[in-house]
Amino acid sequence: MTREFLRKHGTKLLVPLFMVFYMVSFFYLENRVNYRFHVIHSSFDKMVPFCEYFVVPYFLWFFYIAFTVLWFMFKNKDQKEYLQLIFNLGIGMTVFIFVSWIYPNGHLLRPIEFPRENIFTDMVRFLYTIDTPTNVLPSIHVYNSIAAFIAIARCKALKNKRWVVWGAFVLTISIVAATMFLKQHTVVDVVLALAMNVVVCILVYRPENSSILVHQREYSGAENS
Template sequence: MKVIRKIYDFIPKYAIKPLILCVLINFSVYSGARLFYKNRVFHDLTTNLDNSIPVVPIFIVFYLGSYLFWIFNYILISRISEDNCYRLAISDILGKLTCFIIYITFPTTNVRPELTSTNVFVDMLKFLYSVDAANNLFPSIHVLVSWYCFAGIRCNKTIPLWYRYFSLFMAVMISISTLTTKQHVIADVIAGVVLAELTWQFSLQLQLYKLKKLIKQEA
């Protein structure tokens, strides 16, 4: 019981189910979309501008480090208030489901570079290529989630200003890392930011996050 209390001290009880649901939706969308890819025609959205962006292996640190950033900020956003937690969850789910629809109706891919040199960052990038197929690209979920991490705290004055700026910095650097690791192209990044903003604002306008109150009342 002491362990559970400690967890609740860090992650509010009301946030447990919404955050777990976000994780489950993420894996379901990412893996589920690939079930529809057999014999499909894939579109390559790579432009000349994308081709001019060099591979910068050290940016793999931002790309893989994004997972820690996501975990921390999703919990931080959820701790602000219960409404904020549900708004984040609704936005996240709407964004991921939109990604799923786009992935299966307009599948995209890109051509990854051949990495001939070797160092710790190149080896990490090679490993990423070996475990992550070049699909599920447009919009970029990496960018989508990173932008939620910034959007969820940018106007909240209970969060120190320096950390709000740091979250913006991380969201931008993670977005850049998707390009410099050749995991994504510019169109994927733009679509990720736009989708995050649309779903974040959409959830506020419709106040979908307040549906939890109706659910609780009916229960």
């Protein structure tokens, strides 16, 4: 019974198991004491003004990623597309944990005082209390947003629902911009996240004979049996 359950539903267990590993690792990295981090900075950061209104798409990121993963897990019938998405997310997030572990990093871009006071600056102030400006390289907000958009744009079931694809595109661009306009990430964090997206997407989506896709076919066969 257990073996049959794992054959049919084992791929759905990958996400919660990985999230336990990720959250434990991230909590440890965020709460390390007595360590020095390398300050990430570029001259382009000064060209990006602080804008509190971007806190809305920044917080929408949590729902965007969760909804995308759950939809591909339970609603999309193409098991290969689901596995491509979670492998894409998982590889990027694992690389992020590894980089943060061996290369502690952070930035000093957050404003000491806000130029305005409104509900959005209150939201940013709350964000700053729950998220430190450390372990920022590469930006997971950027990486995961683009990974989710790629999965949505390539999804066969959504081919005729262009409004979904365009909505995901606008939200993804807004989230990427938000990481810089809220001074949550530097331009360097964003560029490296984009570069990592390119490399991992080539690994996950292009080579049909790659070991990842071989495993995907095996899992798909188990799911459909």
